[in-house]
Amino acid sequence: MSRFFLVTDDTGFDQRVRQAISGGLPGSVQTLREVRLPATPAELLHHVAGEMPEVILLGPGVRVDEALQLAAVFDVQHPEISLVLVCAVDPDLALSALRAGIRDVLEPAADPDTIRVLLERACHASASRRRNLLPPAAPEGPGGRILAVTSPKGGVGKTTVAANLAVGLGRVAPMSTVLVDLDVQFGDVATALRLDPEHTLVDAVTGAAAQDPMVLKAFLSVHPASIYALCAPSSPAEGDRISGENIVHLLKQLASEFQYVVMDTAPGLGEQTLAALEAATDAVFLCGMDVPSVRGLRKELEVLGQLQLVPETRRIVVNTADRHSGLSVQDIEAVLGAPVDVVIPRSRAVAYSMNKGEPLLQDGSRDPAAKALRRLVERFDPARADQQRRGLHRRAGL
Ligand SMILES: Nc1ncnc2c1ncn2[C@@H]1O[C@H](COP(=O)(O)OP(=O)(O)O)[C@@H](O)[C@H]1O
Ligand SMILES: [Mg+2]
CATH class of the missing domain: 3.40.50.2300 (Response regulator)
Incomplete structure (x- = not known):
């Protein structure tokens, strides 16, 4: 010690x-x-x-x-x-x-x-x-946590963070974590996880699956990290058929079966993302270390505040952090008026892992970005709370 x-x-x-x-x-x-x-x-x-x-x-x-x-x-x-x-x-x-x-x-x-x-x-x-600072307690009774990963802009790392979060939570709750791709038009969860899904979101919200959670489960893809994934349809036109109501219903069904439902979303506040935030228990808001990205997030938070759509637990994550960007974490917090929870550094290992279709947390990577991603996962792990209570908190990756 x-x-x-x-x-x-x-x-x-x-x-x-x-x-x-x-x-x-x-x-x-x-x-x-x-x-x-x-x-x-x-x-x-x-x-x-x-x-x-x-x-x-x-x-x-x-x-x-x-x-x-x-x-x-x-x-x-x-x-x-x-x-x-x-x-x-x-x-x-x-x-x-x-x-x-x-x-x-x-x-x-x-x-x-x-x-x-x-x-x-x-x-x-x-x-x-x-x-x-303890993470939120495990939800009581039936119903898992529903986590939405969002940002106003694209290319900030939503898919990267959502995929790693799901893989990390897959260790906390094996076979009880599902990653849902709500970037319905251009979703790339299938690429991020190197999956070739037989069924997609469209099958999950239509027909028998919408009535029966067991049928729905059969439409999910299984990933080797002990998680399930529900991928976006292969064509943007198909994605357009999925309404906000479809999504809220789907998320409720999944939360009754899974401990963690992690959602990747499209940039901005489209119908599907608003529905995702409405159903979410937790939101992970992402921004990069550049002024447009931070300002965009501030606007998003303002709008969601007005709509009363900020979920009960909110985490702010700065991705692709870089000491030479000219912005500091304090600058970002000053603009957002809220503390930043986790800072993920820019890392070649992340880009490489995404291109390979194997999220960084799938192996025991010691890359600084992997450590930051593990810290984010810990925020949603109630067992960490017990460990911390008993003074057994260990630093991930060391
Ligand atoms: N921390 C990081 N370091 C380096 N590259 C990153 C990092 N996070 C994401 N990327 C890369 O940035 C690109 C966009 O990420 P992605 O997760 O697809 O963003 P979004 O889903 O918000 O559009 C991808 O090529 C990804 O590999
Ligand atoms: Mg994406």
């Missing part, structure tokens, strides 16, 4: 932290002997062996401006981790540190007793934040 992670080259301070912990705190400390801070949380956490740390101490010796920048991103991406800045304390700095999401500032010369008290406080803060 490693609850504390320290970034410093100051061996004296390192020693005192170890004394503080051995003098009465459960867990252990791991040190990264560096004064140059990694640029992102993902890069820093890459150095962590085993469990996710609860408290990260930055310094002594690190650059304060870099530490504050990093802390601000941690605050968004990993609010459950408490960050402590170790540097000479002055009131101005303390204020900007707190604003950046730093939990506490500690003098480099602090003795082990002072360090222990502060670390204990940081652990309590981390524990209470973890409790607040």
Whole structure:
């Protein structure tokens, strides 16, 4: 168990932290002997062996401006981790540190007793934040969760995220997860999963399938990741015949049989997507790291708010994130007026996996994008909530 992670080259301070912990705190400390801070949380956490740390101490010796920048991103991406800045304390700095999401500032010369008290406080803060971040409880009684993946624009990664989400949830609920392609005209779930479906959405919403869930199940395609898929029709004209009412009925039928119904959607707010959002218990809103995409999502959220069509649980995901885009996660949150839940980096492995027709989460990929996608999956896994409650939370992929 490693609850504390320290970034410093100051061996004296390192020693005192170890004394503080051995003098009465459960867990252990791991040190990264560096004064140059990694640029992102993902890069820093890459150095962590085993469990996710609860408290990260930055310094002594690190650059304060870099530490504050990093802390601000941690605050968004990993609010459950408490960050402590170790540097000479002055009131101005303390204020900007707190604003950046730093939990506490500690003098480099602090003795082990002072360090222990502060670390204990940081652990309590981390524990209470973890409790607040628990995924929603499993639905009671019959009826699975219905997850809609949407974005105002195309090419943002809806199909990629929906396919990976379904494959990831297939591990949580094998043979009880279904991916539905509601991009009725140009859907490409079949390509993303390398399926050649015998039946499609049109068969599922017409005839006997619409009356009988058992018939409906026979129209689904089985995928090797222990999930089912319902693919879009092969011609756009066929897709046009599927109404919003058809979709709401279909989703209710599927939710009575499956623990997770994941929907990929067409860009924008067409009839089918509005129907999907009406029936959804959870929505994953996607945007890229560019101004038109973020502005588009803000408009979509505004419209859905007015229509009262924002599902009970809402996750915002930034895809194809890139440090050199000129936009930061904080900029995006400021425009959206809402926190970003998961940031998926741009990755060649994603593009390759989609071209191959094998979603990244189908194997144990350690690619940073796979790790981010697993974090998204965890948001919908009630067992993670139990694990977190019992303090067994492990970082995916490490
Ligand atoms: N994180 C990522 N890194 C790199 N390429 C990505 C990423 N996410 C999606 N892509 C690629 O972007 C393209 C569009 O993705 P797709 O999921 O089809 O978008 P949408 O369904 O929103 O139109 C695909 O070629 C896909 O492989
Ligand atoms: Mg798509």
